[in-house]
Structure formats: structure tokens, C-alpha cells
Amino acid sequence: xxxxxxxxxYARSHYDQFTQALISFTSxxxxxxxxxxxxxxIDAARxxxxxxxxxxxxxxxIIPTNMxxxxxxxKMIDSKLPTVLVYGHYDVQPEDPVSLWNTDSPFKxxxxxxxxxxxxxTDMKGQVMAGLAAIESIMAVxxxxxxxxxxxxxxEEEIGSPSIHDFLMCHRELLRADIVLxxxxxMLAPDIPTITYALRGLSYYELTIFGxxxxxHSGIFGGIIDxxxxxxxxxxxxxxDENSRICLPDFYNDVVxxxxxxxxxxxxxxxxxxxxxxxxxxxxxxxxxxxxxxEQNTARPTLDIHGLLxxxxxxxxxxxIPSWAMAKFSMRTVPNQTPAIIDDQLRSFIAEHAPDTxxxxxxxxxxxxxxxxxxxHPATQAMSAALAEAWGTxxxxxxxxxxxxxxxxxxxxxGMDSVLSGFALPTDNMHAPNETLNLEVWKKGIAAVIAFFxxxxxxxxxxxxx
Amino acid sequence: xxxxxxxxxYARSHYDQFTQALISFTSxxxxxxxxxxxxxxIDAARxxxxxxxxxxxxxxxIIPTNMxxxxxxxKMIDSKLPTVLVYGHYDVQPEDPVSLWNTDSPFKxxxxxxxxxxxxxTDMKGQVMAGLAAIESIMAVxxxxxxxxxxxxxxEEEIGSPSIHDFLMCHRELLRADIVLxxxxxMLAPDIPTITYALRGLSYYELTIFGxxxxxHSGIFGGIIDxxxxxxxxxxxxxxDENSRICLPDFYNDVVxxxxxxxxxxxxxxxxxxxxxxxxxxxxxxxxxxxxxxEQNTARPTLDIHGLLxxxxxxxxxxxIPSWAMAKFSMRTVPNQTPAIIDDQLRSFIAEHAPDTxxxxxxxxxxxxxxxxxxxHPATQAMSAALAEAWGTxxxxxxxxxxxxxxxxxxxxxGMDSVLSGFALPTDNMHAPNETLNLEVWKKGIAAVIAFFxxxxxxxxxxxxx
Numbered sequence: 001x002x003x004x005x006x007x008x009x010y011a012r013s014h015y016d017q018f019t020q021a022l023i024s025f026t027s028x029x030x031x032x033x034x035x036x037x038x039x040x041x042i043d044a045a046r047x048x049x050x051x052x053x054x055x056x057x058x059x060x061x062i063i064p065t066n067m068x069x070x071x072x073x074x075k076m077i078d079s080k081l082p083t084v085l086v087y088g089h090y091d092v093q094p095e096d097p098v099s100l101w102n103t104d105s106p107f108k109x110x111x112x113x114x115x116x117x118x119x120x121x122t123d124m125k126g127q128v129m130a131g132l133a134a135i136e137s138i139m140a141v142x143x144x145x146x147x148x149x150x151x152x153x154x155x156e157e158e159i160g161s162p163s164i165h166d167f168l169m170c171h172r173e174l175l176r177a178d179i180v181l182x183x184x185x186x187m188l189a190p191d192i193p194t195i196t197y198a199l200r201g202l203s204y205y206e207l208t209i210f211g212x213x214x215x216x217h218s219g220i221f222g223g224i225i226d227x228x229x230x231x232x233x234x235x236x237x238x239x240x241d242e243n244s245r246i247c248l249p250d251f252y253n254d255v256v257x258x259x260x261x262x263x264x265x266x267x268x269x270x271x272x273x274x275x276x277x278x279x280x281x282x283x284x285x286x287x288x289x290x291x292x293x294x295e296q297n298t299a300r301p302t303l304d305i306h307g308l309l310x311x312x313x314x315x316x317x318x319x320x321i322p323s324w325a326m327a328k329f330s331m332r333t334v335p336n337q338t339p340a341i342i343d344d345q346l347r348s349f350i351a352e353h354a355p356d357t358x359x360x361x362x363x364x365x366x367x368x369x370x371x372x373x374x375x376x377h378p379a380t381q382a383m384s385a386a387l388a389e390a391w392g393t394x395x396x397x398x399x400x401x402x403x404x405x406x407x408x409x410x411x412x413x414x415g416m417d418s419v420l421s422g423f424a425l426p427t428d429n430m431h432a433p434n435e436t437l438n439l440e441v442w443k444k445g446i447a448a449v450i451a452f453f454x455x456x457x458x459x460x461x462x463x464x465x466x
Numbered sequence: 467x468x469x470x471x472x473x474x475x476y477a478r479s480h481y482d483q484f485t486q487a488l489i490s491f492t493s494x495x496x497x498x499x500x501x502x503x504x505x506x507x508i509d510a511a512r513x514x515x516x517x518x519x520x521x522x523x524x525x526x527x528i529i530p531t532n533m534x535x536x537x538x539x540x541k542m543i544d545s546k547l548p549t550v551l552v553y554g555h556y557d558v559q560p561e562d563p564v565s566l567w568n569t570d571s572p573f574k575x576x577x578x579x580x581x582x583x584x585x586x587x588t589d590m591k592g593q594v595m596a597g598l599a600a601i602e603s604i605m606a607v608x609x610x611x612x613x614x615x616x617x618x619x620x621x622e623e624e625i626g627s628p629s630i631h632d633f634l635m636c637h638r639e640l641l642r643a644d645i646v647l648x649x650x651x652x653m654l655a656p657d658i659p660t661i662t663y664a665l666r667g668l669s670y671y672e673l674t675i676f677g678x679x680x681x682x683h684s685g686i687f688g689g690i691i692d693x694x695x696x697x698x699x700x701x702x703x704x705x706x707d708e709n710s711r712i713c714l715p716d717f718y719n720d721v722v723x724x725x726x727x728x729x730x731x732x733x734x735x736x737x738x739x740x741x742x743x744x745x746x747x748x749x750x751x752x753x754x755x756x757x758x759x760x761e762q763n764t765a766r767p768t769l770d771i772h773g774l775l776x777x778x779x780x781x782x783x784x785x786x787i788p789s790w791a792m793a794k795f796s797m798r799t800v801p802n803q804t805p806a807i808i809d810d811q812l813r814s815f816i817a818e819h820a821p822d823t824x825x826x827x828x829x830x831x832x833x834x835x836x837x838x839x840x841x842x843h844p845a846t847q848a849m850s851a852a853l854a855e856a857w858g859t860x861x862x863x864x865x866x867x868x869x870x871x872x873x874x875x876x877x878x879x880x881g882m883d884s885v886l887s888g889f890a891l892p893t894d895n896m897h898a899p900n901e902t903l904n905l906e907v908w909k910k911g912i913a914a915v916i917a918f919f920x921x922x923x924x925x926x927x928x929x930x931x932x
């Protein structure tokens with residue numbers, strides 16, 4: 001394992017270069033949901049393709065989809081070695097509200113102590129860069145790799161990966177591998193390396209209630225027509241009860257109740273109310289009755305409103321009955337729930353509860369299935385050992401509350417499980433103003449990925465030779 | 467009454483000039499709620515002061531207040547004549563959403579057939595102009611007036627007249643008169659001249675719910691914290707029940723139930739569901755159980771949401787738990803309810819119903835008292851005769867759902883009732899895009915105001931000589 005140590009040394013002496021590369025990567029405004037920034041999204045894809053070329057990958061391609069392209073490349077060393085499909089996404093969340101950022105611009109990365117501040121720096125350009133830095137370090141000292149590697153980077157993860165299903169269907173052969181390495185799953189705390197074995201799914205909606213044909217004077221018409229904003233409030237209110245249970249018909253039918261072993265796993269998690277209160281700044285936590293915090297935000301479904309807009313929202317007072325009212329909201333779902341069934345349940349609910357004094361329109365955004373990945377897979381075990389080596393402590397196995405739709409797609413279409421880890425922290429302000437990456441943690445992460453490739457390569461060779 | 471006929475002739479031959487003056491007046495962006503347009507508000511005040519100078523008023527002044535100034539002027543003819551205090555406001559509602567206007571700009575008035583389209587053209591610059599045109603017509607042919615006239619024009623009506631209370635308190639002597647003429651009350655239809663004898667009050671609020679200290683990822687934190695947008699929806703929903711009754715504690719205690727004579731008055735009103743459906747474009751009307759439409763929107767209290775804002779409202783999907791959620795809403799109140807008591811009831815309600823998982827802030831905007839003016843007052847009777855003369859049909863006596871706080875202030879502080887009429891139509895898009903003034907109706911209105919001054923002057927002289 002002398003080359004392994006040399007690779008670690010190389011990484012250690014090149015962190016500044018890796019950081020500079022990440023600064024260049026996060027300067028690109030690859031906001032996938034914004035039609036005005038399609039060109040910048042492609043710029044990010046080109047940036048990655050160039051990186052893969054520099055790593056002397058073969059077959060580097062920027063493959064078009066209906067929206068944003070997929071970047072592909074590969075380093076096939078030896079057909080006897082296992083193949084790791086390194087997955088990542090190069091798109092980022094919108095940066096608004098910009099006024100709440102403490103830096104000049106979400107796309108002018110700022111280095112502040114051990115923190116790098118920029119939109120997408122931790123979700124997940126920093127994670128993508130960790131994988132690339134690991135490969136560069138190994139290649140630099142070893143001129144080969146302990147595994148075969150394929151790279152696939154999509155540009156639509158933050159909008160629910162609308163093209164990835166068809167893409168995977170069309171490129172099954174190209175993408176064939178033994179395991180997916182997905183570093184989009186984060187970790188619990190700087191000193192707690194983490195492997196995620198289950199993810200929640202996402203069903204995302206936009207509901208608009210239409211009332212009068214134009215905004216009306218509330219003095220003249222107030223009292224004789226229904227208010228679309230009030231109708232919207234009543235509908236949303238009725239979707240969730242006082243115990244934080246979701247009130248759609250039959251919503252819990254497909255939810256697999258937690259097993260005792262699951263609950264033991266989750267009880268071992270270091271999450272405490274004090275830390276959560278500190279992280280969120282809320283005066284008091286609230287979750288589904290009968291479940292622990294960790295269960296509530298990783299293993300139980302929930303519903304959240306993401307946005308409300310109606311009528312007059314400027315300075316001062318304006319006395320109108322608004323013509324329409326809009327809400328964006330989503331359900332986080334858990335293993336065995338399916339988006340199509342959730343859709344039906346929601347539409348039935350609205351059809352039943354919306355009064356005939358208004359009309360309504362429900363838009364379904366692309367969401368994703370929940371996922372479950374077997375913790376005993378050899379690659380997952382290799383990652384466990386690699387994290388233990390980099391951090392000096394065994395990783396925690398957790399379920400994740402967020403959605404990574406690609407994980408289920410990889411399972412369903414390519415038949416591959418994913419190793420889910422990563423180095424993003426709960427305090428990194430993902431999806432929010434002042435997104436940060438903790439560079440000290442990130443450096444350990446690069447070391448862990450280097451270790452993962454060596455340990456998994458070795459374990460697979462040993463297994464084959466038995 | 468030969469001069470009366472001559473004054474009518476003068477008006478008829480000068481409608482084009484009056485219209486041009488109104489176009490110039492409505493080109494001024496006197497949006498009182500917008501701090502950025504303070505200068506334009508003053509421009510409108512100056513425009514009026516110049517008009518009063520041209521009418522050879524005495525004592526013309528632009529009197530500063532804490533916010534927007536009051537314009538004053540007077541024509542004192544003879545101490546034996548009754549004095550009419552002509553009230554108006556020169557400020558207008560905000561113009562947004564600008565995209566829904568069919569004209570180039572809300573402040574570039576467009577003449578389209580009999581319609582003049584511009585922000586403020588009917589509410590109430592056109593009404594102000596009707597009064598000025600009537601005075602001009604009488605002066606032009608008679609060189610005197612049948613009554614004394616004082617003019618008071620405020621610039622804060624659309625924001626709840628925050629300065630008028632103190633202004634009236636400070637200028638009681640200056641403003642002393644026998645009756646207020648207020649043309650801000652509108653009419654039911656082009657062929658139904660209307661006198662309003664009661665108005666609803668307004669209690670206007672902005673409620674903000676604060677949750678996490680920053681927007682949070684709904685996958686990671688969804689399930690363990692309350693969602694401020696959901697809390698807001700639940701609070702607003704709980705304020706109004708399925709029968710459109712307001713659920714604040716003791717809210718109906720001060721509401722004077724309608725008398726049988728009131729209900730007979732209101733039953734005579736020509737409002738029908740078909741017309742209301744056509745006007746509003748809603749699929750079905752909705753109002754408080756047990757009351758007729760006319761009662762619901764003029765004589766019963768109601769609550770409307772005017773605006774909602776929270777989280778991500780742009781294009782696409784963003785999965786955040788918003789840090790805060792805001793609603794603007796108001797109650798329309800009826801005679802005997804008082805703003806201070808409504809405030810207390812609302813604060814008690816929110817304090818009782820808001821969960822301890824969030825914090826909240828309630829901002830009270832300046833609203834106004836409801837009002838009742840005696841229909842048998844001689845000036846009201848004079849206006850009734852004047853309208854009958856101009857339209858060839860007796861006016862309807864109605865209650866008004868909208869608020870004109872100045873009416874109660876005039877009663878409380880100056881001890882004067884108001885004659886409430888006007889020539890704005892329900893179809894004029896007040897407070898909404900494409901605000902219009904029907905010029906044919908407006909011309910009849912100018913004739914009616916001319917008649918009012920002569921009839922009221924004559925009746926008062928006759929009364930005194932008895």
C-alpha cells in the first residue's frame with residue numbers, strides 16, 4: 001500500500017490547487033431551474049469535461065438531453081477489476097434571496113478561514129471535486145487506478161432529474177458497473193463520517209387557486225365572494241393535522257413501518273434537540289407524534305410549504321381581493337411510497353376539499369422515489385473502512401431525509417446499488433443563503449475517497465481470487 | 467334659476483376642457499403608499515392648489531402634515547349662506563400588477579370611446595374634478611356662488627388617512643361648515659344615482675410568522691420543525707368559518723344587527739347574483755349565511771386576505787422550509803365596531819392560536835371607523851333632488867361596503883355629517899388594473915353637483931327666512 005500513502009501525500013500537497021479548481025467551478029452560475037441561465041449550465045458541463053480530459057479519461061462526452069447535458073468519461077484499467085460509476089451533479093439551487101448572502105455574490109466564492117462560501121460549493125460541486133481530486137492523486141503517483149472508473153455528471157438534479165430516466169434507459173451498456181459512488185449524501189458532523197442507507201423521495205407541487213377575473217376592491221366585493229388566498233390557506237391547512245400527520249386519503253397505506261433494528265440504528269444517531277434548535281434557530285421543534293427526531297426527519301414522510309404568493313405584497317396597504325393565490329409545496333416520502341399514487345391522493349383530496357366558488361390548477365413537478373441500499377454490500381463496507389481510516393472512527397449508518405432520485409433510478413434501471421456518503425454538513429446552508437464548504441472536512445473526504453478506491457479494489461481482487 | 471341653466475350650458479360646452487384637465491391630473495403618479503413617489507404626491511397637491519387659485523379661491527394653502535400635505539382653499543360669498551366643505555383626496559392606489567393593464571402605462575391616461583382609463587381616474591381624481599368643474603361653471607356665468615364653499619383635499623386616503631385626525635383637530639375653525647360634500651362614495655349603475663348613508667370601517671393588518679433563522683433544506687429539516695407558511699395558513703384559516711363568519715373572540719358583540727327598515731332599504735337595491743357573477747368572474751358567489759348579498763357586502767363585517775408572501779415563488783421548484791411567511795389582511799367593520807377593540811380581539815386570537823414553535827409580529831395599519839349619516843339632513847335631501855334632476859330618476863339610498871374613514875373623522879372632530887355620493891361605477895376597476903371613468907356618467911355628475919349647490923343654497927335661505 002505504499003502508493004496509497006504516496007497518493008495521500010500528493011493530495012496533502014495539492015489541496016490549494018484543488019481549492020482553486022473548486023473556486024473556478026463554483027463561479028459558474030449553473031442554476032438548472034432558471035431558463036435564463038441555460039448557457040451557464042452548459043459552461044459547468046464543459047468545465048467538467050475538460051477536467052476529465054486532463055485526467056486522461058477515455059470516451060469523454062457531453063451528451064445532450066431534452067434540457068441540460070450529461071457529462072461522461074471513463075478510465076477502464078483492467079476488466080478483472082471492479083468498476084465504480086462515480087455519479088455527481090454539476091447544477092445548483094437558485095441563489096435567492098440574494099440580499100441575505102453575506103458575500104458580494106453567491107457566484108463569487110469567498111474563502112473565509114476554513115470555509116469556502118458560494119452557491120453549490122457543498123451541494124455538490126465540492127463533493128464532485130473531492131472525487132476528481134482523489135483520482136488525480138492516485139494517477140499522479142501510481143499512473144494507474146486500483147479500480148475501473150466511469151464518471152457520470154448530470155445537470156438537472158436540483159430540478160428533480162427529469163432527463164436522467166431516459167438517459168439511463170438509453171445508455172445501460174455504457175454505464176454498466178459494479179457499484180455507484182454517490183457523494184451527495186452528506187455527513188452528520190465534522191467528526192462523524194456517515195454512510196446513508198435509505199433516502200426519502202419527493203413529490204413536489206404547485207397549486208394555484210383562481211377566484212375573481214381580476215383583483216377586486218375588498219370594500220365593494222368583500223363579503224360576497226370567496227377569497228382565493230383564504231381558500232388556498234384552508235386547503236393547505238387541511239393537508240396536515242396537529243400531530244404533523246399528512247391528511248391525504250390513504251397516504252400512510254404504503255409506508256413501511258420502522259423495524260426494531262431500524263429504530264436501534266437510528267437511536268444511535270448523535271442528533272439532539274439542543275443541536276437542532278441551535279442549527280435551525282426555531283423556538284421549539286415540532287414533528288410527528290410517536291417518533292424520535294431522527295425518525296421524523298429521515299424515516300417518516302412529511303409535507304412542507306416552500307412558497308406562497310398572492311395579491312399585494314409590496315410596501316404599505318392595498319385593499320384587494322386577489323384574483324389568484326399560489327403555493328409550492330412537497331411531500332417527502334419513504335420507502336415503498338410511489339409518486340404516481342401520491343399524485344392521485346393529492347388530486348382526490350383537492351377535488352374533494354376545494355369549494356366550487358373557485359377553480360384550481362395543480363402542477364406536478366418531477367420528484368423522485370424513496371430508496372433503500374443494502375448496508376452489507378462490499379463497496380459500502382469498503383467505504384466504511386475508508387472513512388474509519390480517514391477519520392479514525394467508525395462511520396454512522398443513517399437514513400437521509402432528503403431526496404436523491406438518481407439512487408432509485410440506478411437501482412431500477414441499471415440494477416446497481418449506490419454507496420452513499422459525502423462531506424457536506426448540516427450547517428453548510430445547503431439550498432439557502434451563505435452556502436459553505438468546510439475545507440478541513442473536505443480534505444479528510446478526499447483522503448477517504450482515495451482509501452475507498454484502494455480498499456474496494458483490493459477486496460474485490462481478493463474475493464475473486466478465493 | 468336662469469343662471470342655473472346657464473351654468474349647465476357652460477358645463478356642456480366645456481366638457482372637453484374638463485376632460486383635458488382630468489387627463490393632466492391623472493398623469494401625476496400620486497401613489498401615497500410608495501415612499502419613492504413622495505414628490506409626485508406633492509405635484510398632485512400643487513396641481514390642485516393651482517386649480518383653486520384659477521377659481522379665485524381665497525386663502526389657498528398647501529398645508530404640510532407628517533406625510534403628505536392637505537390642500538385648502540375657500541370661496542366665502544355671504545355669511546348668511548350655508549357653507550359646504552368639499553372634501554376629496556388626490557392620492558391613488560398602487561398600479562401593480564402593471565402587466566395586466568391594457569394601456570401603455572397606468573399614468574398615461576387613454577381615452578377610449580366614453581371611457582377614460584388611468585390609475586385614480588375614478589377613485590377619485592375624476593370626482594374631485596367634477597366638483598371643480600361645477601364651481602367653475604357656476605362662477606363663469608354667475609360670478610358668485612349660491613353657497614359658501616371650502617375645499618379640503620388630502621393625500622393619504624388610500625393609506626388610511628394617518629394625518630387627517632390631527633389635521634382636523636388643529637384646523638377646526640378653518641374648516642367650520644354646515645355639511646361636507648364627499649363624492650368618494652360612487653353609484654350603483656350608470657342609470658342609478660346613489661346616495662350612501664352608511665359605510666363600513668377598515669382594520670388592516672400585516673402578520674409575519676418567523677420560523678427558522680434562515681431558509682432550510684426541506685429534506686434535511688422537514689419533519690422536525692414547524693413550517694411558518696403552514697402556521698400562517700392555519701392561523702388565517704381559523705379566522706373565518708365555513709359560513710363566512712369571523713372567528714375572533716367577541717367579534718360580533720358590537721355589531722348592530724340590521725333593523726327591518728334597513729333591510730327594506732337594502733332589499734330595494736338593484737344588485738342581483740347574475741350581475742355580481744358577471745362583474746367578478748367567479749364561478750359561484752359566497753357570503754355570510756342568513757344575509758342577502760347586499761347585506762353581506764355593505765352592512766355585514768367581513769375578512770379578506772390581500773396578499774401572501776413566503777419562501778420561493780419564482781419559476782421552477784426549490785425545496786426550502788421558508789424562514790418566514792407574511793400575510794396582509796383586513797376586516798371590514800360595521801357601525802358601532804371600533805378599531806381599537808378589533809385590534810385587541812385579533813391580538814388575543816393570534817396569541818391564543820399561534821404555536822410556540824414560531825414567533826410572530828403583527829403590524830396594524832391605519833384603518834378607519836365605520837360611519838352612519840342621517841339621510842334626512844337638508845343637504846342630503848338637496849343632493850337627492852339634484853341627482854333626480856340630472857338623471858330624471860330618484861336616487862337609491864344605500865350602505866357602502868368600502869371605507870371612507872374621513873366621514874367618521876368629520877363627524878367626531880368637526881361635528882359635521884357628510885353628503886355621500888359620487889359617479890364611480892362598480893365596473894370601473896377601482897384599486898385594480900385598467901381603472902376607468904365613464905365620461906357620460908361623469909358629465910351628468912357635474913350637472914348634478916351644479917344643481918346641488920343651487921338647491922341646497924336655496925333651501926337653506928328659505929329655511930332661514932321662515
